[in-house]
Amino acid sequence: MLNIVENRDLHTGVPRWARPPAQILPHGSRPSKAVYDAVVVGTGISGALMAKALTEKGLGVLIIDKRDPVQGSTLASTAMIQHEIDVPLRDLSKKIGTEKAQRAWRRSAKAVEDLSQLIAASAYDCDFQRKATLFLAGDEMGHRAMKDEYEARLAARLQASYLTGSEVQNRFNMHRTAGIVSIASASCNPAKLTAAILNDVCNNGAELVSNCRVEDFLATNADVTLRLEDAGKVTAKSAIFCTGYEIFKPLRNEAHNIVSTWALSAKPRSAVPDWLQTILVWEAADPYLYFRMSENGELIAGGEDEEFEAAHFNPQKLVIKTDLILKKIEALTGLSFYPPSHRWAAPFGTTATGLPLIGAVPGQPNIYGVMGFGGNGITFSQIASQIISAQIDGKTDPDADLFAFKS
Ligand SMILES: Cc1cc2nc3c(=O)[nH]c(=O)nc-3n(C[C@H](O)[C@H](O)[C@H](O)COP(=O)(O)OP(=O)(O)OC[C@H]3O[C@@H](n4cnc5c(N)ncnc54)[C@H](O)[C@@H]3O)c2cc1C
Secondary structure, X not given: OOOOEOOOOOOEEOOHHHOOOOOOOOOEOOOOOOEEEEEEEOOOHHHHHHHHHHXXXXXXXXXXXXXXXXXXXXXXXXXXXXXXXXXXXXXXXXXXXXXXXXXXXXXXXHHHHHHHHXXXXXXXXXXXXXXXEEEEOEOOEOHHHHHHHHHHHHHOOOOOEEEEHHHHHHHHOOOOOEEEEEEEEEEOOHHHHHHHHHHHHHHOOOXXXXXXXEEEEEEOOOOEEEEEOOOOEEEEEEEEEOOOOOOEHXXXXXXXXXXXXXXXXXXXXXXXXXXXXXXXXXXXXXXXXXXXXXXXXXXXXXXXXXXXXXXXXXHHHHHHHHHHXXXXXXXHHOOOOOOEEEEEXXXXXXXXXXXXXXXXXXXXXXXEEEEOOOOOHHHHHHHHHHHHHHHHOOOOOOOHHHHOOOO
């Protein structure tokens, strides 16, 4: 059996959003037609936003997944919808040049705004909340590096406020040498958001098929034919592979690294300060730590990444790592959360620049890919839907070059 997409387990343990299950419209296990305008492979947040952008352009869209809908990495996401990219702006500038780095950061901030507007305009029920972010100094960046980062953000015309160690202490009662507060982020329930978008696009004419694997493809200048496991073939003018950390093999290269990460939810055992309800916290440390509150007052947190992909299968590590995350948060905030109510682990994709890979697949006409998401997967999914829907329309997004696949 051919398989042009990698296979991997996308989470272990019990993700916070696994219950109650996402409500998705009734859907089939085989496509009802042989020909579509576009086929979107994957029902995670990338596939959902891609299908939304394409149906809004009036295209007849098939969305297809080898699993049930929304059972991939999106179900494991902690859903901090951040405009801040994993690689700080001052570091990204060194890697790809200041002009490109500034554009990537500004585009990321715009994506959060665009996604917020889309969610509001469509009235999606997904516990969406606008939030600020607090980026804390840690063992990777002390107060001087944080000041540099703050100045880099101002130079890029990005809103940010620099806090000294004593200001961090006074405002947040946490001991760190510096912090940067920004206002342009958000959070949500990622499973509810993705299910709501899929329901919306199906109500607007798209077709959803699950438990049907795309095994192979043939791309010509005229169209694309996808071979489906036990379900024949479908043809479309374009196909977009939104298969997340199960990488579309023609795009696999050294830019992708799959590591392991851990996450948890926990109910507070003591009163939580008001600021924590409205701020996403992350730190410049390795392994890093991040946390936020959910709409119903639970802590959602993660980190402790390890280089080895197989590590997330280890049941002892699931307990040790999630306990450690919670202990670090308790030590930092002085709040009590132990024990976790949900603990989960997952593979997690990274790239050296923190930027995803989005666009036309070199040498394969009418085939597009959306890969290489790290901690900004939701924000980058919004950007991907804009870039690729423009390309399918024969237009060029002004930031497409930042994310393009190199042949
Ligand atoms: C623990 C954790 C925490 C995270 N936290 C955040 C966060 O706070 N903020 C953030 O923005 N991002 C976060 N991310 C990243 C984010 O969740 C992902 O980038 C995003 O969910 C990926 O969405 P996707 O649609 O690309 O992939 P997925 O949700 O994995 O969807 C891909 C789909 O493709 C399907 N598929 C694969 N191969 C085939 C095939 N051959 N045929 C048919 N279907 C196929 C799969 O079954 C799957 O359903 C986190 C990730 C993890 C694991």
